[in-house]
Each structure stands twice: as structure tokens, then as C-alpha cells.
Amino acid sequence: MSSDATLTSTATVDEVWDLIEQTSTPDEVAFTVLAAMSSDVDLRAQIGGAASRERPAKVADQRPDAALAYVRAITVEGFRGVGPRASLVLEPRPGLTVVSGRNGSGKSSFAEAFEYAVTGRSYRWENKKSKVWQDAWRNLHHGSPCRIGVEVVQQPDGAGGDAQRVLIAARWDEGGGLDDATTWVRIAGGENQPVSSLGWDRPAELYRPILSYDEIGGLFEERQSALYDALNKILGLDEITDATARISSVIKEIGDERKRANGLRLALRKVLATADDPRAGTVNKALASRPYKLDVVEKEIAGAESPQQRLIQELKACADSVLVDQAAVDAAVGGYRSALERKLGAAETALELLSTRTTLLRDAQRYVTEAEAADCPVCETPLSAEWQQRVAATIEDSSRAVEEHADIIDGWKAASRQVSELVADLPDVSLDGSGLDEVDAYRAAVARLRELPEQSAVAEHVSAEWPRVVAAHEALTVAAARRADELTDAWAPLVEEIVTWLSAEKTARENDAALDNLNDAKKWLNDHGSQLRDQRMQPIVDSARDIWSRLKQESDVDLGAIELLGTGTQRRVALTGSVDGEDTGVLSVMSQGELHALALALFIPRATVGDSPFGFLFLDDPIQAMDPAKIDGFLAVLQELAKTRQVVVFSHDDRLPTAIRRLSVDATLLEVSREPGSKISVKRAEVTADRYAADAYSLIRDEGVPAHVKNAAGPGLFRLAVESAAKQRYFHECTRAGIAYAKAEEDWAKLIGTKACVAVSLGRDPKESLGGWQSPHSHPHRNNVMGICTVGVHEGGVLGLDDVRDLRKTLRDLLGSK
Known part of the structure; x- marks a missing residue:
């Protein structure tokens, strides 16, 4: 028996490349498979026409030697059956240790504390639904402080390097629940770190180095998918599983496009079959069978943009048009009227003369100042300082009056422009060939409005003519909507449906080749993924058979194939074998003790595969349901495991220690006893x-x-x-x-x-x-x-x-x- 059922170290991608070459897989399928194994982005790039991937050179596995962890001590206080602080001290190296104690002695409390520290959970407590169980995890006599400490030694997998001590700890505050623990890990005496920093979360799930009696009994009682998942995870075929999921997702996405096109086609054919237009019959025939004659369909609908169709579109646009609302018109007219009144109120001619006089005085002032003259340059009359002050005041007053007048003129111009734009922006309507009288009425109303009178009459003109334009427009929109409905014949809506289907069909057709390729790639993965799974499963199967052959003493059941079958909700583990030479499924014919032995045969290879970082294997009461005849065989299995693993077995009876003494097996025997007040003591029994x-x-x-x-x-x-x-x-x-x-x-x-x-x-x-x-x-x-x-x-x-x-x-x- 190989206690380390080492799986193949060849990378999954390399194995897939090898299978592709061996099976003469088409390039399109091969590169789709490899892209799907890489990422969703690569898969979509591949089906989008990206360049195919080249096979990379194989690289030797240069993974550094992993550190194997061995347990040095488990210290418990206030947890389960342990009251005051107690420690279970072990030799942190390969070897067999048996921890014995009667029921209630506290030995399983060490096992459960260890399980909680390493995995963050307890199988036994998770599966005990009764509130009595859920509330009884804290010790009755010494509930606080409540804490766990597991000291492990990480040994390098090789002769080089030094061992490293690691403390994994959990502590509960008084009144806290089981899930309220504060946990940490301390490596080589350093600072406290999260337990996750140890990197054991995933390995603990995959290789689960702890098996209790409850878990042994429940291995075949849980859903078949649970056992399937437990075995499948350690095979390391995540790339295959992920690739299949990616391809399935894209197949659904592309498949939905094809389904939509097909659904639209079926609905369209039903409508076309009832239409009287001969063009409908031609299109229907083109859609009768694959490949659909898209060129025929496109030719028939090419005339859809006829003058009549364009008129219908213009009528619909006219029916949907809107004018500026009345409030905006009233605001523009009112603004114009106010600006005009301000403009007329200013003496424009006087202001122009004032402006001219101001300019003249400013020029005279500048001349006197710059030329340093004392007389007027025009009449040569003396100009005194008083005159210059008077002129300066006059210029200031005149300039202010000119600026105010300029602002009034600008305001009037802006108001005039707003009214002009309002009138000019009215929609022009042609609708040639529509035959609508309302068109001429609207045009006439707009023309009258646009013939603006002199500025003093503009406001009254717009106010009078705008309601007439609005009434004409409302009549026109109603008439245009009605005429559009009248002119729309039975072919136009059919064209819309045909165009919708045609667009969907072209999109789906572009992806049809990719869809076929994706389905082939998925089938390839399913077929050859099973082959890879069987290859990687074989060492586990061989090891399980070997262990079963040692445990089956006086059993007529021979273990045959162990297969992972089905997918999704149908996944299950098939265990076949024979009874007295007759082939059968083994689970239905096994006794309870045989089922427990079979559970161990499956668990041990899973827990001891080569990539596990755990150098230890803990078994809590594994022989409880075993027949006496199987104890010697089980001990032989433990001896073989103990050559490379630290094997710790908790047992409530003396059958295993007795067999160890009788067969002179090299093992450490520890005895756990309980005194009043949940005081637990551990002593070494006779050594080898x-x-x-x-x-x-x-x-x-x-x-x-x-x-x-x-x-x-x-x-x-x-x-x-x-x-x-x-x-x-x-x-x-x-x-x-x-x-x-x-x-x-x-x-x-x-x-x-x-x-x-x-x-x-x-x-x-x-x-x-x-x-x-x-x-x-x-x-x-x-x-x-x-x-x-x-x-x-x-x-x-x-x-x-x-x-x-x-x-x-x-x-x-x-x-x-x-």
C-alpha cells in the first residue's frame, strides 16, 4: 500500500495537449478547449477569430519542497469535556500514537478542539441540530476562560532547512457563542496573524486530515454529491471544470440568440401564410427550409422605401410634431412690447445731437489739455478753468445718457430677434401628394404670421395670428395621423417583422459555426475530462482497495471500481464489487462495520495524497463499529501509514492498544482520565x-x-x-x-x-x-x-x-x- 497516493505532477494543460495530439482533435475544437481552460476573455477572443494559441514548451515542475506539519501539543481549557487547562503532548514526527480513555474521559474533546483549530469547524457539532448539543460546547465546571491552542512543527520535506514551530489558537469571551471565537496563528514566535495566513483553508477542505466516528458513519448517509465533491476536489481538475462552465455559459448566450431567431421565424411564417400580398408568399417559401434564402427575402423587401412609404413616414412625423407652447409666445410678445415702449420713450434725435455735442466738447477739451492753449480753437474766445470744469461735468452727464439709450436700443433689438426666430422656426410642411386641405390652411396661416408689419404693430400682429397657426397645426396633425393610417397597407407591417427576423437571423448565423465548435469542445472536455479524472483517481482507488483488503477480514465483499459519475445534480460515486464472486453494488450488501471500514479505506487515501501539507492524520474512534477480526488488519494499515505520517488514533476501548501490545507494534500509548470538576490528565502508558x-x-x-x-x-x-x-x-x-x-x-x-x-x-x-x-x-x-x-x-x-x-x-x- 502506498500511503501517499501521489497524483500525477504533470500540469493539466500539458495533459490536455497530449490528449489533443493523441486523438487528432480538429484545431478549432482544440484551441477552443485550451482558450476555455485559460479564461473567459481568451475563450471569447478565440470564438471571435483571434489567432490560435501555440503549445508552450513544457517546464519541469520546480515547486519547492513543501513543509509538512506535525502536531506537538494540543492544549485545551474550558472547552467541551476539558475544564482546567490540560495538554496532550505528542511526538511531532511520523509514527503511531493511540490515545485511549473511557467514554466521557475527555479524549474526544482534544480531537474536537484540534479539528476546530485546524479547520475552523466541527463536523460533529455542525450535524447536531438539537439545541442541547449546540449549547453544550462550553465546559460546565470551568467555562471561562475557554481556549484552544494547537502547536505544530512544520518540517521541511527534505533533509535541508530547519523546523518551524507554529501556534494555532482560539479563544472565546465569556458568554460568546461557538462561532464567536477569536482566532490567530503565531509563526516562529512572531506576531499574531490571521489563521488564513497559514494557507491551510483550501488544503483542510481538500485533504481533511481529521476523521471522527460521526463523520465515518455519515460518509455514505449524506447526499451522493457530497462524497463525489470530496473526492473530485483532490483530483486537481479545476481547469477542466472551469473550462466546461465557461463554454456552457457562452453556449447558452449564443444559443439564446439562435432560439430567438428561430422563434421569430416561426411567428413570421404564421403571419405570412395568412397575408394576401404575393410578396408574402415568396418570402414564406424562402423561409421554409434551411438554409434560408436570405437573398430572396432581401430582394422582396428592398422596395419598402417607396414614395408611398416615404409619404407615410412624413405624415407620421407631421402628426408627431409640436409647436412652441403659448406661454413662450406670450413671453416673447410681452418682451417685445416693453422694449418697444422704452425705445419710443427716448428722444432719439435729441440724443443723437447730444452725442455729437458731447463728442465735440470732448475733442475741444483734449485739444486745450494737450496743446496747453488758453483760447477756443474755433472762435478763439478765452477758455477759463471754470469752463473746463463745466465742460467735464457736461461730458459726464451726456455720456451717461448716451449709454442708457444704447442699452434700450440693444434690448429692443434682442426682443425683435426673439419674435423673428419664433416665427421663422415654425415647422414647414410639404406632404406633397397627401391630398390634405389642412396642409394649405396651415401654410397660409404660417405665411400670414411671417408677414410682420412695421415695428409698432408687430406685437399685436403676432398675438392675433399665432392662435390661428395653432388651430391650423392641430387640425393638420390630426389629419396627418389619420391619412398615415389610411395609407399604411398590409405589406408595411410585414416588412417590419421580416426586417426584425432578418437581423436576428444574420446575428445567429454569424455564431452558428462558433456554437457548433463550442458544443464539440464541451463534448471533448466531458469525454476526455472523464479520462483524466479516471487516471488521477486510479492511485486513490488502488490505495483504497489495498486498505480494504486489510480491513475486510472475514468479509465476503471484494471492492472493485470506484467511479465518479454524472454531472450537476446527478453526480454520484459508484462503488462496485462482488460478494462471493457475484458482481454487485457494494453499499447495499455491507454491514455497519463494513461500511465504516470502507469509509476509512476511502478517507485515508484522500487525506494522504502527496500535495497535502499535513504530516498528520487524526482518527477519532475509528474502530467503534469494527468487528474484532478487523482490528489486526486496521493496525497493519496504521503501521504502514505511520512510516510517513504522524498517525493519532483516539479510542474508547482497549482493543487497539491490546493488539499493539500483542503484536509488539512500535507505537506510543497515551491514556486520558477524568477527575471530578472536569480535570483531565494524560499519562503515557508503557512505551515500545x-x-x-x-x-x-x-x-x-x-x-x-x-x-x-x-x-x-x-x-x-x-x-x-x-x-x-x-x-x-x-x-x-x-x-x-x-x-x-x-x-x-x-x-x-x-x-x-x-x-x-x-x-x-x-x-x-x-x-x-x-x-x-x-x-x-x-x-x-x-x-x-x-x-x-x-x-x-x-x-x-x-x-x-x-x-x-x-x-x-x-x-x-x-x-x-x-
Whole structure:
């Protein structure tokens, strides 16, 4: 079984290019598919005739190594079953950890707190509709403060780089609801940041590294589309899905234009069929079958702009014409009358003489001033200073009078111009051939109005003639509307409908080729998208089958194909297989325990695909509904996963820890217990090294085992116990020092011999002597055990229960500082 069901790293676009070349896809379809995968803009440019795209050169995947996150501790206070602050401390590296505790011990509270911190939600609480459940998330005995802290270590995916600690936290104020939490993340001891800055929102949705008993049971109870979506998302075919959606949108848009043209054609043919005009029959025949004869239709309607049709248009325009309203006319006439009265009230001739005299006096004044003369230049009479002052006053008064008179004249001219424009702007009507007497009556009224009398009679003339023009115009508009209706024959409205259809048909016809191409591209995506989906789904299917083969013990059901079928509301997951060799759908024949096992078989590959940033996998009570026969198979699956993942299993019974002890599986066992007041404590059960020591004790104590067998096998168990304890201590110290797990694993794999393992766990060089640590004087038990692990392994020896006691003391020495 591959615990990392790694999907193909080839870019989706490159895969599509390969399929296009393999299937000899027409260029028009191929480039439409590729444009749709790019963007809506590129798709519209492609169907609009833009240049086709060239295939870019393939670029090797240069994605930097991702950091895998492992959990170091979960700290909870006031949340669910945890009252005062309690912590679940884990080893942040691959390996198997089982957290046991009776129902109500608080173990699942750690799991739910972890789920909320990492994903921002809780499957269990979201699906509990009862108000009792929804209001019971805060601890009864210690509801405030209420907070969660999850410390993870991000290990670089490779031997290079340093590990980085990250704290994900949530806090609830007193009285706040479950959704009112304040959350943050702190990376490497820096400033608090939004949890979204960690970049886990999308991965948590895709790879969901947490599975609870409720979710296991609900995996096949929810809508089929939910399981489909969960599996489909991780296949990384968003480009295919988006391209199909873009093409469907454009197809609908263009298809609507074709539907409109077709609808207009059907309606037009019904009207044409009842018309008596022979031109209607010709057009109807041209529209009978595809391709419609547009040239015939255009020829028949070309005569629509006849003299008669133009007259009808002129009559309609005349009927719609309007005159200036009476208020504007009254204002213009009143303004003219007032201006004229002011003009006549001024003595025009006297003012002209005054103007002339003023000019003469101004010139004389200028001469006297500039020539410095004392006599008048005309009569040579002496001009005194008094004369000059009198002349200056006279000039000022005369100038003011001239300016006022000029303003009166300008006002009268403006009023005259307004009346002239009012009369000139009246609409001229020809309507030749209309036969309307009202036309001549209107023209005559307008002509009389435009024959303006002398200025003193203009106002009275306009006031008298304007109502006659208005009456003639009203009579004309009514007559013109009536005559337009009379002259409009049965062909004119048909022409309007034909022109409307013709325009719609031409638009739709321009897009018909594009529509056919888009439909072909959509079909290509549906057909080959399924092929790509099957290719990417296969590693998950293979992994699920492998896991099921281990979990199905004593089950007659064999798992076959797992397929994502249908689209839209019809999408579903089809699970087929066989029962006793007979092909069938598997869900209907499975027991509850088998369904839970199948849910795990599907969940685990999804949670462990290669692109997941989560190095951990949390399972809350996964074996609750399992038959005892399936526990060993499940443990085998966990062992394989634990080679590359930090696997943490919460269990309410002792079946899994018992199997671990019985099969001597390398795993960390933790026990959760609850005291009054929701005080939760976590303690380590026997470690792997202790189990090896227990095996050694059983071997040596068993009187039925021959001495030479004990002496040959016993030292090997001693060595396994010591090396296991040294490894546990070494990796713990590496984590504290910030050394990447991959680097620690690489260095550990190079060690040869128990002595080297112990040396590096103590922080020494692997070739360095253990010296005082195993001194026969100060630490005789260590010296004895190390001798059994090295010399004793090769040369045999006589082992007794005292040696086992020394082994246990040595193990406590190695693990005691943890």
C-alpha cells in the first residue's frame, strides 16, 4: 500500500495537449478547449477569430519542497469535556500514537478542539441540530476562560532547512457563542496573524486530515454529491471544470440568440401564410427550409422605401410634431412690447445731437489739455478753468445718457430677434401628394404670421395670428395621423417583422459555426475530462482497495471500481464489487462495520495524497463499529501509514492498544482520565521499549523455554528495547533543537550498533565512548545492559531476572529526562 497516493505532477494543460495530439482533435475544437481552460476573455477572443494559441514548451515542475506539519501539543481549557487547562503532548514526527480513555474521559474533546483549530469547524457539532448539543460546547465546571491552542512543527520535506514551530489558537469571551471565537496563528514566535495566513483553508477542505466516528458513519448517509465533491476536489481538475462552465455559459448566450431567431421565424411564417400580398408568399417559401434564402427575402423587401412609404413616414412625423407652447409666445410678445415702449420713450434725435455735442466738447477739451492753449480753437474766445470744469461735468452727464439709450436700443433689438426666430422656426410642411386641405390652411396661416408689419404693430400682429397657426397645426396633425393610417397597407407591417427576423437571423448565423465548435469542445472536455479524472483517481482507488483488503477480514465483499459519475445534480460515486464472486453494488450488501471500514479505506487515501501539507492524520474512534477480526488488519494499515505520517488514533476501548501490545507494534500509548470538576490528565502508558522489556521478562521467566534459546534470543530483545528508548529520546531532543525530522531520520539511519544509538541520544558523537555513563562503578546496571546488547548478542550469555531489572532501570535513565 502506498500511503501517499501521489497524483500525477504533470500540469493539466500539458495533459490536455497530449490528449489533443493523441486523438487528432480538429484545431478549432482544440484551441477552443485550451482558450476555455485559460479564461473567459481568451475563450471569447478565440470564438471571435483571434489567432490560435501555440503549445508552450513544457517546464519541469520546480515547486519547492513543501513543509509538512506535525502536531506537538494540543492544549485545551474550558472547552467541551476539558475544564482546567490540560495538554496532550505528542511526538511531532511520523509514527503511531493511540490515545485511549473511557467514554466521557475527555479524549474526544482534544480531537474536537484540534479539528476546530485546524479547520475552523466541527463536523460533529455542525450535524447536531438539537439545541442541547449546540449549547453544550462550553465546559460546565470551568467555562471561562475557554481556549484552544494547537502547536505544530512544520518540517521541511527534505533533509535541508530547519523546523518551524507554529501556534494555532482560539479563544472565546465569556458568554460568546461557538462561532464567536477569536482566532490567530503565531509563526516562529512572531506576531499574531490571521489563521488564513497559514494557507491551510483550501488544503483542510481538500485533504481533511481529521476523521471522527460521526463523520465515518455519515460518509455514505449524506447526499451522493457530497462524497463525489470530496473526492473530485483532490483530483486537481479545476481547469477542466472551469473550462466546461465557461463554454456552457457562452453556449447558452449564443444559443439564446439562435432560439430567438428561430422563434421569430416561426411567428413570421404564421403571419405570412395568412397575408394576401404575393410578396408574402415568396418570402414564406424562402423561409421554409434551411438554409434560408436570405437573398430572396432581401430582394422582396428592398422596395419598402417607396414614395408611398416615404409619404407615410412624413405624415407620421407631421402628426408627431409640436409647436412652441403659448406661454413662450406670450413671453416673447410681452418682451417685445416693453422694449418697444422704452425705445419710443427716448428722444432719439435729441440724443443723437447730444452725442455729437458731447463728442465735440470732448475733442475741444483734449485739444486745450494737450496743446496747453488758453483760447477756443474755433472762435478763439478765452477758455477759463471754470469752463473746463463745466465742460467735464457736461461730458459726464451726456455720456451717461448716451449709454442708457444704447442699452434700450440693444434690448429692443434682442426682443425683435426673439419674435423673428419664433416665427421663422415654425415647422414647414410639404406632404406633397397627401391630398390634405389642412396642409394649405396651415401654410397660409404660417405665411400670414411671417408677414410682420412695421415695428409698432408687430406685437399685436403676432398675438392675433399665432392662435390661428395653432388651430391650423392641430387640425393638420390630426389629419396627418389619420391619412398615415389610411395609407399604411398590409405589406408595411410585414416588412417590419421580416426586417426584425432578418437581423436576428444574420446575428445567429454569424455564431452558428462558433456554437457548433463550442458544443464539440464541451463534448471533448466531458469525454476526455472523464479520462483524466479516471487516471488521477486510479492511485486513490488502488490505495483504497489495498486498505480494504486489510480491513475486510472475514468479509465476503471484494471492492472493485470506484467511479465518479454524472454531472450537476446527478453526480454520484459508484462503488462496485462482488460478494462471493457475484458482481454487485457494494453499499447495499455491507454491514455497519463494513461500511465504516470502507469509509476509512476511502478517507485515508484522500487525506494522504502527496500535495497535502499535513504530516498528520487524526482518527477519532475509528474502530467503534469494527468487528474484532478487523482490528489486526486496521493496525497493519496504521503501521504502514505511520512510516510517513504522524498517525493519532483516539479510542474508547482497549482493543487497539491490546493488539499493539500483542503484536509488539512500535507505537506510543497515551491514556486520558477524568477527575471530578472536569480535570483531565494524560499519562503515557508503557512505551515500545517497555514492551520489549516485558517480552524479555516473559522469555526469561518461562521455565518451558530451553536455556540456550533464552540465551540466544534474550540479548536481541535487550538491544531492541535500548535502541527503541534511545531513538525516542533522540527524536525528542531533535525536535526541541529545531532539527528537521528528515535530517534526524537521515542521521539515525546511518548509525550502526546499540552503542552508537545511545551515544547520539545523549548528544554525543556516535563514535565517542559512553565513558562514565555506563561506568561499572557508578552505573553498574547500565554497564551490564550495554554488555548484553553488544557482546551478549554475539556470544550468548546466561540471562536472569536481575538482568531484566537492570534493563528497566536503564530504560528509565534514557527516557527519564523526557
